[in-house]
Amino acid sequence: MYAHLETAANPEHLKRVVVDPVSRVEGHGKVSLLLDADNKIHQARLHIVEFRGFERFIQGRPYWELPVLVQRLCGICPVSHHLAAAKAIDQLVGVDPENLPVSADKLRRLLHFGQVLQSHALHFFHLSSPDILFGFESDIGQRTVLAVLADYPEIGLQGVRLRKYGQEVIRMVSGKRIHGTGALAGGMNKALTVAERDYLLTDIDQIIAWAQASVGLIQQVHCSNLPYYDEFATIPSNYLSLVKPDGALELYHGGLRVKRANGETFIDHIDYCRYHEFIHEEVRSWSYMKFPYLLSLGKEQGWYRVGPLARVNNCDFINTPLAEAARLDFKAHAHGGMVHSTLAFHWARLIELLHCAEGIKALLHDADILGGELVAQGEKRYEGIGVIEAPRGTLFHHYQVDENGIVIKANLIVSTTSNNSGMNESIRQVADTYLTGRELTEPLLNNLEVAIRAYDPCLSCATHAIGKMPLQVELLAADGLVLDKRVKHSDGSVTHA
Numbered sequence: 001m002y003a004h005l006e007t008a009a010n011p012e013h014l015k016r017v018v019v020d021p022v023s024r025v026e027g028h029g030k031v032s033l034l035l036d037a038d039n040k041i042h043q044a045r046l047h048i049v050e051f052r053g054f055e056r057f058i059q060g061r062p063y064w065e066l067p068v069l070v071q072r073l074c075g076i077c078p079v080s081h082h083l084a085a086a087k088a089i090d091q092l093v094g095v096d097p098e099n100l101p102v103s104a105d106k107l108r109r110l111l112h113f114g115q116v117l118q119s120h121a122l123h124f125f126h127l128s129s130p131d132i133l134f135g136f137e138s139d140i141g142q143r144t145v146l147a148v149l150a151d152y153p154e155i156g157l158q159g160v161r162l163r164k165y166g167q168e169v170i171r172m173v174s175g176k177r178i179h180g181t182g183a184l185a186g187g188m189n190k191a192l193t194v195a196e197r198d199y200l201l202t203d204i205d206q207i208i209a210w211a212q213a214s215v216g217l218i219q220q221v222h223c224s225n226l227p228y229y230d231e232f233a234t235i236p237s238n239y240l241s242l243v244k245p246d247g248a249l250e251l252y253h254g255g256l257r258v259k260r261a262n263g264e265t266f267i268d269h270i271d272y273c274r275y276h277e278f279i280h281e282e283v284r285s286w287s288y289m290k291f292p293y294l295l296s297l298g299k300e301q302g303w304y305r306v307g308p309l310a311r312v313n314n315c316d317f318i319n320t321p322l323a324e325a326a327r328l329d330f331k332a333h334a335h336g337g338m339v340h341s342t343l344a345f346h347w348a349r350l351i352e353l354l355h356c357a358e359g360i361k362a363l364l365h366d367a368d369i370l371g372g373e374l375v376a377q378g379e380k381r382y383e384g385i386g387v388i389e390a391p392r393g394t395l396f397h398h399y400q401v402d403e404n405g406i407v408i409k410a411n412l413i414v415s416t417t418s419n420n421s422g423m424n425e426s427i428r429q430v431a432d433t434y435l436t437g438r439e440l441t442e443p444l445l446n447n448l449e450v451a452i453r454a455y456d457p458c459l460s461c462a463t464h465a466i467g468k469m470p471l472q473v474e475l476l477a478a479d480g481l482v483l484d485k486r487v488k489h490s491d492g493s494v495t496h497a
Contacts, residue, residue, distance in 0.1 A: 001401075014042055019445050022046075025127070025457050030296060031448050033431060039438060044431040046423050046452060048289040055410045056387070063089050063384075063405050064185055070397070071179045073414075074458055078179050079115035079170060080390035083108055084397040086183030086254070087386030092401060094378020095186040097253050101380065103372035104187035110254050110363045111173040111182055112388070116251060117356040118166025119391035120308075125159020132221055136432045136450045137443035155217070158210045162353070169360060172196040187375035189282040198365055204361045209320070211354040217387050218347045223333070231433075233342035233426035233451035236261035238294065238304035239313050240418065242389050245269065247316030249323075249355065251389040257314050258304065263338045266294075269394050272387035275396055279413065289420050292413055303421035306393025307455065308348035313338050318351070320358035321422065326351045342426050345454040349391075390415045392456050416457045426451040 014397075015037075020030035054073055058066060067085040071078035086108070090100065097105075130143040133152055141147070149156035167177040169326040170193060174180030182188055222229045238261065242254035255269035256278070267278060282299055284289040293302035318324040330339065330347055339348075363369055386397045393415030400409040430451045435444060 017440055017445075019448060022449050022452055025449075025453060029457075031427060031452070033435070033440075035436075035440075039436065039440065041431040041436040044424075046287070046420075046427055058399075059407050059409050061407050063092050063399060063401050063407060066397075066399065067183050068179075068181060068408070070412075075178055077115065077119055077390050077458060079111055079174070080388055080395055081397070083112055083183055083252070084386040084388045084390075084395050085399075086185070087388065088384035088397045088399050089185040090386070091384035092381050092399070092405070093185045093383055095376045096179060096378075099376055099378065101187055101373040101376050103191060104370045104374050104376075106366060106368045107188045107191065107374075108171055108183055110192075110360065110369060111170060111263055112252050113356040113363070114166045114169025114173065116166075116389075116391050117207075117353055117360070118163045118170065120353040121159055121162035121166060122355070123354075123391070124218075124346060125156065125162070127456075128453055129155065129159065131446070131453070132218070132346070133452050135435065136447050139347075140442060140446075143446070158214065162207060162210055162214070165203060166356075169200060172200055176391045177398070186377050187373075189374070190367050191374065192325075194370060197370060197491045200360070203366050204357070206365060208354070208357045208361065211321055211350070211357040212326075215347075215350045215354050218350050219326075219329060220348055222341075222343065229343045230341045232447075233430050233454065234340050235342065235422065235429060236338075236424045237422055237425075238266065238297070238302070239310035239338075240294075240304045240306050240394055241311040241314045242272070242387065242394060243269070243315055244319075249311055249315040249318045249327075249352075249377045251311075251352075251356075253388070253405040256387075256394075259314050259338065261338060261340065271395070273385045275385070275387065275413075275495045276398075281413065281417075287420070290413075291416050291420050292418050293421070303425075304418065304468075306318055306415055306418040307345060307391075308352050309339065309342075309345045310393060311389060312348040312351055318355055320355050320356055320362070323351055323355035326354060342422075342451055342454045345456070349456070354496070356477045392416055392458055393418055414458070416455070418426065419455045419457065423452050423455055426454075 014034040017033040017035065018030055022029045022031060029046055032045050032047060033041055035041050053217050054070060058069055061069060066089055067082045070081040070085045073081050085095070090097070125148070126145045129148050130145065133148060133155070134142045146154065170180065171177045174182035182190070238258055240256065240258045242250045243257045244250040244254050256264040256272050256275065257268050260266050272277065278295055279292050280295045282293065284291060291303065293299050294304060295302065311326055313329060318327050330344075330351060333339065382402070383400050388395050395415050396411070396413040398411040399407055402408050427448050430447050434447050438444060
C-alpha cells in the first residue's frame with residue numbers, strides 16, 4: 001500500500017490522504033480521504049483509475065466470437081463472462097434457456113460451479129485470510145498468503161487445493177484452466193469423457209469436507225469477534241440476485257429478485273431480459289466505474305448490493321443439504337432477518353463454495369454430462385441478453401447485432417459495478433467510525449482496504465465509463481518533484497497547474 005498526503009484543491013484547504021493502489025484485489029483502484037486539521041474525515045471515495053472499454057471493443061465483431069472475446073475481461077472470472085455471453089448469443093440463434101439441450105445445460109452448470117468454487121477459494125484464502133487470521137491492523141509483512149502458509153499451513157494448503165480443484169473442473173469441461181472454450185451459440189462443444197468424470201470424482205469428497213471446514217472457520221471467526229464483525233462497514237441496503245422459480249439459491253439461470261433492507265421483497269421472479277426496465281446507470285466524474293440503481297427508487301435510494309451476501313439473503317433455501325444447514329446458521333445469526341454486515345460477505349461466500357462442491361458431486365454422478373444432444377438452433381434474432389451469477393454477483397451481457405450477425409451495440413453491467421455504491425458507502429462508514437480524529441498510519445488505513453476487499457471486487461472488469469473521468473498527466477523529476485501537470489476535466493476543458 002502507498003499512502004501520501006497532499007493539500008486538496010478546495011476552499012476549506014482540506015488535506016487529502018490517498019491509498020494507492022488498493023492491494024489484494026483484482027484490478028487497479030485507489031481511495032482518497034479529505035480531512036481537516038483535526039483529522040476529521042470530510043469525504044471518502046473509491047476511485048477506479050483504469051479504463052478498458054470492452055463494450056466498444058466488441059462492436060464490429062461477429063456474435064459467435066463473443067464468448068471467447070469477453071473472457072479477456074478477466075483472468076479470475078473468465079468463465080462467468082464466457083457463459084453470460086453464451087446465454088446472450090443463444091438467443092441470437094433462437095434458443096431460449098428452456099430449449100437448451102439438457103446435456104449442454106448441465107455441462108455449463110458444472111463449468112460454472114468450478115468457476116465459482118475456484119474464485120471463492122482464491123479470494124478468501126489468498127486475498128482475505130491474512131486480514132482475518134492476523135488482524136486488520138497487523139504488520140504489513142504479515143498480511144500475505146505466504147504468512148498464512150507459514151503460520152496456518154493446513155488452512156493455507158486447503159485454500160490452494162480447493163482452488164486447484166475448481167480449476168481442474170474448468171479444464172475438464174473447457175480444455176484450459178483460464179480462457180478455455182466450451183460454450184457456443186445454442187449449446188456446448190463437447191461432453192465429458194468417462195475418464196474425465198472419474199478423475200474429478202476422485203477428490204470430490206475431500207473437497208466437500210474442506211469446504212465445510214472453511215464455513216466452520218469463518219463462522220467461528222465472525223461470531224467470536226462480535227459486535228465488531230457485525231458493525232464494521234455495515235450498511236443496510238437493497239439486494240439483487242437471481243433465484244430459481246421455487247426461490248432457491250441459483251448461480252446459472254433464474255429470475256431477478258430484489259429485497260429491501262428490511263427484508264421486504266421488492267421485485268420477484270422478473271425475467272432478466274427486462275432488466276433495463278428496472279436498472280439504470282449513473283456516471284460520475286471521479287471514477288471510470290458506473291453507479292447502477294433501481295429506477296423506481298431513484299439514484300439516492302435505489303442503489304443495491306450483489307454477490308454472495310445478496311444471494312444468501314435473497315434466497316428461500318439452498319438445494320444442497322450441507323450448504324442449506326450452513327445458510328440456516330447464517331440466518332439464525334440475524335434472527336431470521338437480513339444480514340447487512342459487509343464482513344458477512346466472507347461467510348456467505350464460503351457457504352456458496354460448499355454449495356458448489358456439493359453441486360459438482362451431484363453433476364458428476366449425472367449421466368447427461370457424458371453425452372447426448374449438445375447444440376440446438378432456432379430462428380435468428382437481433383438482440384440477446386445473458387445474465388448469470390458470477391462469483392462477485394449478478395452479471396449482465398446485452399448485445400444487439402445487424403442482419404449479418406455483427407455486433408452493433410453492447411452493454412455490460414458487471415458485478416463489481418453494481419457494488420460500486422456499496423463499496424463507497426462502506427469505506428465512508430469505516431472512515432467515519434474508525435479513522436476520524438486519529439493519526440492515519442498504514443495499518444489503520446488497511447481498514448479501508450478490508451472493507452473493499454470483502455466485496456471481492458474485480459475492478460478491471462468494471463471500467464466502462466469512457467470520456468467521463470478527468471485525465472491527469474504529470475511530469476515528474478527524478479526525485480519525484482512535480483514539474484508540470486495538466487488536467488482534462490469531465491466537461492472537456494483543460495487546465496494547467
